[in-house]
Amino acid sequence: MKKSTSQDVAKLAGVSQAAVSLILNNSDKIAFSNETKERVFAAAQQLNYRVPEKKKPRKKSSTRMLLVLTPTLTNQYYAELIQVIEDYADTLDYRVIVCNTFRKPDLEKFYLDTFLSSQVEGIIYTFLPSFPRFIEQIMNSIPTVIIGEKQNDLSICSIELSNMNAGAMLAEHLYQLGHRKCAFVSTPLNQLTLAREQRLEGIRRQFESHGIKDGVDVLMAEGLLESDSQDDGMPYEYSVGRQVTANFMKRKGAATALVGVNDMTALGILNELTSGGYRVPVDFSVCGFDNIFSSSITTPGLTTIEHHLRARCKAAVDMVIDLGHKGNVSSIPAPMVNKIEYTPQLVVRGSTGPAAARKDEITTG
Secondary structure (H helix, E strand, C coil), X not given: CCCCCHHHHHHHHCCCHHXXXXXXXXXXXXXXCHHHHHHHHHHHHHCCCCCCCXXXXXXXXXXXXXXXXXXXXXXXXXXHHHHXXXXXXXXXXXXXXXXXCCCCHHHHHHHHHHHHCCCEEEEEECCCCCCHHHHHHHCCCCCEEEEECCCCCCCCEEEEECHHHHHHHHHHXXXXXXXXXXXXXXXXXXCCCCHHHHHHHHHHHHHHHCCCCCCEEEEECCCCCCCCCCCCCCCXXXXXXXXXXXXXXXXXXXXXXXXXXXXXXXXXXXXXHHHCCCCCCCCCEEECCECCHHHHHCCCCCEEEECCHHHHHHHHHHHHHHHHHCCCHHHCCHHHCCEEEECCEEECCCCCCCCCCCHHHCCCC
């Protein structure tokens, strides 16, 4: 026997199907006369019609959130880093809030004040905090991990790469190719990031270990504010690479290799040299740090340093979650704060080659 429907009840009672639904579900959205109600109930009984049971809403699981602070999204390194963090956190049933500080301490503080009062269960910094002592204080309740840098006197966990060793690796590679003078092209050397100084120091020390005391010229952008809001729309670090390289070529510096403080800067160096008609690596060798995706597809491919990004990001997520599960983070003594340092790996591609015999023999065209 065919099962009755609300449409059958409506037809027998002489009302609309919507009226049947409202009356049988005891809705108070519309007032019906008692006579109409009785007709509907009688029709439903006659047809043995039963109102379908409503599906019970699924019980929502508690959403666990991690806050990730990044200084910029124009540098592909940070975009790749965040992608890995979000993807891995999702497998652990955590959601990620990403906040771009644009390297502005006041914006960083705003994000901290805004989200610390919510259900954030952990914080991952992709740069050195502008308020390190404040972060040490909130570590008592919210586990925090820095990925990418470390500062030995801070009681904050970190997942670091040995930037000093990374610089030394590039310097040794260049030395073996016959380079005795390189230019270190960098964004400002300041406390925004210690990695810049550490990479430079690693290069210097390695050249000095071969008896070369003045093997590195430090070149920085002049009059270019450390901001991602460039008038030409270009990423700041890329713009630094182009501008500094242009100035270097005008001055006809003695360096036979140019080292970008990171891959974004090195890509700017490559582009400026190519635009000027110089051959890489015949006229100049170029290298950087980070091994971002673009470094593998540019022409020539960029010699750089592998940062083990996926492994470090996963370790940071695991660490911040593990600290949270331990409950009272303040119970961890400062000397026991976890500071993991990964060993860098040199990735040699087509942008580095034997040093030009004499700089004055370099021709463009």
